[in-house]
Amino acid sequence: MSAALPIAAAPPAPRDPDFLMQPERLAAFQPSRVSCSRALMAQAITERWRIATRRFDIGADSAGTAVYKIATPGGTFSFIAFSNTPQRAGRTGRIIGRTWDMTGALVEGVADERVIETTRQELPKLYAGRATPGTLIWCRSNRSMRVFDATVEALAAGRQPEAALIAQSCYLMRNTGLDGNGTFGTRSFLALEEGHALRHPLAAQMLAAYMMREFAADLANHLAALQSPAAVALSPEVRRFLGIGNGSALGLILFINNHPRLIDAWIGAREAAIAAARALRVEAGDARLDHLERLIRRAAVFRREDRMVYDAFAPSALIAEELEATAALVAALRAGGSDAAYPLDVLAQEVGARFHPETEETLLSLMIELVPEEADRLARDMIVSEEMEVRPAMSAGALRAILQREYAWALAWDMGAPGAYAQVWYKSATAEEPRRGPRAEAPPGTFNLGLDVPGLVQALDAALAGRDPAEPVARLLLARPDLRQITVRVQSLAGLRYHQPRVNIMADDFVPAHMVRLMNVALHGVDKTRDYLARNLRGVLFHGAPVAAELAGGADPDWFYPPEPWA
C-alpha cells in the first residue's frame, strides 16, 4: 500500500526576521489595529471615553486657553491648550522653531488653576522648564497657515472648506513635538500604575496628539463664529476627515536604537496578529471575508483619492489599482471558497508574489481586523523595559555563538566599503535637533551619537576570536571596556527576533526615511507620509478618526481610510 497521505499545511507563522527587518520591507509596513494611534482609538471606542470642554477662553487674535477633561475607566485626564497668535518670525516645522501656535499639556486628574498657571509659565521654557507633578506629556503644534486660514474663512462665510485645499494636507494643525516619559519632569511611563488608561506604549503621546486635533477643529469653529454670526461649524464628515499633521525625522532612528525591545515587541505583536488572521478557517460565504473585502475596497478608494506626492515610496495610484485586484480575489474566495487548509494564508502569499510590498502589507494590516480581540490584547501587552544588564559569567564561546546565530547579517556587512562610515549622527546645541551629515561637514568636536551595530558586532566578534571560548565575558570586558555597550546589548537582546533593522546607519547609502516610515506609519499609524530628502516625513494622524463627541456613544470601529467627504 503506497497511497500518499496529504501533507498537512503548517499553520501560518510570524515571518522570518531576515526578510522582515530589511529596510525596504519595514518601510512598506502599513498602519493597523496594533498601531499606537489606532490602538488608542480602539480602546477609546470600546471604553466609551467621555471628552468634555471645560474652558475655551480664546479671543479673535487666537490667544487664550482651552481646557478639556477626558474621562476613562482607567483614570481622568486634562488636556490644557495654550493658544497663541500666529507669527511668521521664528516659525518652522523643525524642532528648532521658536514660535508655536499652540502649546499643550496632558496631565492626570482634573487640572486646577495652580496646575494650569504653572504649566503656562513653565511650558514655553521647554528645556529650562519643569512640568507639574502628574504631567504625562508636553506638546506643541503649528497651523498649516494656508489651510487653517482658508477653513476659518469658509466657515465664517457659512460654507464648508474646499476639498481641493483641505485634502492637500488633511489637517489644520501639525504636531511639532511631543515630550514625556521623564522629560522635563513628566512621569515615567514604566511607573504608571496597573489599570492606568495610558500605560501601554506611546498611548499618552497619542492621546495628546488626538487632543491637539480636537483643539484645532474647535479653534477653527470658534474663530469663524467670532468673525460672523452666519458662520457654520465643520461638518461631522469634514471634521472626521481632518486629522492632526505630523512631522518626523532623524530622531526616530535614534529612538529605534534606544528602544530595541519595544521595536521587537511591536513587530512581534503585529506578526502574531497577522499569523492568527492568516490561520482563520474561512469558508464560502463567510461574513469575515465580506468584512475584509469592504475594508480593502475602502483602502483602494483612499489610495485613489490620495493627492500626495511621494519620492521614495510607491505612488498611491499603483497601490489603489492593486488593492482593487486584491479585493476581487477576496470576493472570489467568498463566492467559491477554497480547498486550502488556510485560505487567507494562500491569498496573502498570492498577493505578496504578485503585487507591491505596500499592497501586501495593506492586506496584512487589514486582515488583523478579523482578529480584533487578539490584536487589542497584543497591543496592550507591549509594556517593556529597555534596561539591559551584562552577564559576566557567560562564556566567550556562548557570546560568540549568539553573534553567529543572530547577527550573521552584521558580520557579513562590508564595513570597509567606500562610504560605510561617511556619515555622523549628532544633536545640535539649538533645541537638541538630531542631525546627520558627512563627517567632514560636522562642526568641530562633534560626538557621534549613531549606534554602529554592524561595526561594533564585527569588533566584538574579532575580539572574541582571539580568546579562550571557555573564559567568562567578564575577562573580555576587563581588557576591552570599549566593547561593553555592544556586549550588553547582544546578551540582553538574545533570542528576540525583531529588534534590529538590517542597516548600517553610518553609511552614505542609508535611507533614513525607511526607518522613519517604519515608526511613523507602522508604529504610530500615520497616513499619507510624504517624504523629503529621504529623511523627513510629513503625514496625518487620526485621519478619519471619530471626533471626541462621538466616542461616548460608541463610534464606528472601522473609521480609518476615510473617503473624501466632498465626493
Added chain:
Amino acid sequence: MSAACGEDAVTLLPREVRLVVERILLLTRLPPGAIPAVRDVVLYSAAAGLGGLSLLRRRFESLRDAEPVALRITEARPGGLCIDAGGQHSWVALPATLDALAEAAGREGVAVATVTGVGDPEELRAACALGPRSGLTVFFTEGGCTGPATRANAALLRAAGGPTLIAAPGASGRDAVLEHALRRGTVVEPELWWALHHLSNTALAADTPESRRHAGPVIVEADGRITGRSDHDDDTDISLLTAAKPDAHNAH
C-alpha cells in the same frame, strides 16, 4: 545659568539623569562603549543617596582629564579578589568590579573584593544599589570582614580592611532603587541641576548654517538656493536656517 530656570527643588526622573550624565561623560576620555555603564553607576549613586550629581559636579575636571586604565584583578583564593583600580574613580571602576564579583560569586557561592587605588572609595557603595541588577546581594565595608558561608567548604573568605565589597547571588531580581527612582524621582537643588544641564549641553554640536542642512525637509544653501520639494507645509522662516548664529532663545 539661564534666567528661565526656576528656584524650586527639581525632581529628576532617571531618563533626564541618564541623558545629562551621559553627555557629561562624553567630555571625558572614556571609550564611548564604556559610558552607558558608568552613567548608570552615577544614576544609582544619585538615586541611592550617595555622592551622585553633587559629586559629579565636584569631580568633573578630574574625571574629564583621567586616562582610562584597565583594572588589575587577582584572585588569591577562590572568590577572594584583590582589585587595583589604578587610581581611577570608583564610578569608572565599578562596572568591571561588579563583573568580577558576579562571575566569582556565581562560581564560588560568594565573592569578596578588596579595592585599592580608587578615587572616592565610599562611592563603591553604589555597588549595593546596582547589585540586584545582576542578581547579586552586595555589602560594602571599610573594616575587616568575613563573607557568609555559602557552601560545604568551611573556609570563609576574609578581608583585612580597606574598602571591600561582599557579593552573593540571591537578590530577588527586583531593582528597588530604579523602581523608586522611576516613581518618585531624585530631588536635587536647582542650582546643581541647571549647572550640570548646561555643562552637559557643551557636548552638543555647535549650531552652524552648514549643520542646519543636516536636517529638515529642505536644504537652504549659503546663496539662498533651496533644495527639496516645497509642499512640506512648514511656513518656515528661512532666516532660522541661514543665520550665522542660532537664536539665543532656543540655544543652550
